[in-house]
Amino acid sequence: MICTWSKAFRFALLFVLGYLLVVVLAACQPQKSELPSNKSCHWVEHVAGKTCVPDQIERLVTLDSPSFENAIALGLKPVGTVDTQRLTSYLQDQLEGVIDVGESGEPNLERVLTLKPDLILGLGSYQHIYSQAAQIAPTVLLEFEHSGLWKEVFHAYSETLHREDVEQEVMANYRQRLQEFKQRFEVSSTPKQPALFQVSVVRIYPARINLYFRDSFPGIVLRDAGLARPEAQDISASEAQDRYQNPIQASISLEALDQADGDALFVWTSESTPEENQAAQHKWKELQADPLWQQLNAVQNNRVYFVPSYWIGSGPLAANAILDDLFKYLIATP
Numbered sequence: 108m109i110c111t112w113s114k115a116f117r118f119a120l121l122f123v124l125g126y127l128l129v130v131v132l133a134a135c136q137p138q139k140s141e142l143p144s145n146k147s148c149h150w151v152e153h154v155a156g157k158t159c160v161p162d163q164i165e166r167l168v169t170l171d172s173p174s175f176e177n178a179i180a181l182g183l184k185p186v187g188t189v190d191t192q193r194l195t196s197y198l199q200d201q202l203e204g205v206i207d208v209g210e211s212g213e214p215n216l217e218r219v220l221t222l223k224p225d226l227i228l229g230l231g232s233y234q235h236i237y238s239q240a241a242q243i244a245p246t247v248l249l250e251f252e253h254s255g256l257w258k259e260v261f262h263a264y265s266e267t268l269h270r271e272d273v274e275q276e277v278m279a280n281y282r283q284r285l286q287e288f289k290q291r292f293e294v295s296s297t298p299k300q301p302a303l304f305q306v307s308v309v310r311i312y313p314a315r316i317n318l319y320f321r322d323s324f325p326g327i328v329l330r331d332a333g334l335a336r337p338e339a340q341d342i343s344a345s346e347a348q349d350r351y352q353n354p355i356q357a358s359i360s361l362e363a364l365d366q367a368d369g370d371a372l373f374v375w376t377s378e379s380t381p382e383e384n385q386a387a388q389h390k391w392k393e394l395q396a397d398p399l400w401q402q403l404n405a406v407q408n409n410r411v412y413f414v415p416s417y418w419i420g421s422g423p424l425a426a427n428a429i430l431d432d433l434f435k436y437l438i439a440t441p
Contacts, residue, residue, distance in 0.1 A: 151247055153249055155248045177423075184204075186204075189208055190211045197420075197424060247267050261274060262274060307373070308374075320354075322343055337369045339366035372412070374412070377416030
């Protein structure tokens, strides 16, 4: 009798251990959204696992501004997104009919659920809610290391949404506009060659002044437009990371303000709260009154341009908005 119970106990123990091993191994595998039963789909690998994305997307929810912008650029308007009251100006006219689903970083998943999405799209920073979001709808989280990689990220969104043909059209239009800018610059500006014209890019924070480097979002657009950068700003992402522990920007002191000089200087402020924005605007006014600022060539030549926050955008809509500013400020009008 004792022997029989001993065998039964060992069998039960082995069964439980085997089951636990299966559970642990399954947990270690990349999470995968199941194939929707009523839709054809394609598999997409992303930072949280592998997801089968519907080929025809009708109800998209985006969890951040880059995902919203890239979806819009690809011709797909989300039914819901975060921070609708804070989206920068160039995206505001895209918000009609779009439901707010909470704050960036803290989306309201209950509100997302009510929208019955067929896809949820966000950045890799949302891995902590991936398992919950994936229970609502197929969810894809894409890597976005820094803003200068916006073209690579746009391509990743186009592959995810199965809209590579739209991506090609968007980028072809962007390249065409760049070519037009270069041609018009050579005709109307001094110097005639964009590569001899240095453009400085500065952001004013509430307590500091930052330069934006060559591989930042605006730096990539300026490089595409053939424009030069001041020496202090003409450094790569890897060099900036090594030197400043940031691939796209770094703070300077007032004593080093000459590093912000150029033939033209574009400056903006952009913060997440009204209080921070007010503080940044105050900092900007203080800077304008500083004698060191007034000594800059760009200031003395009246070539300082205050621009909106899309200068640190995340996709082709912002890139084209920057191009609009380059046409507006750097092309002489008859």
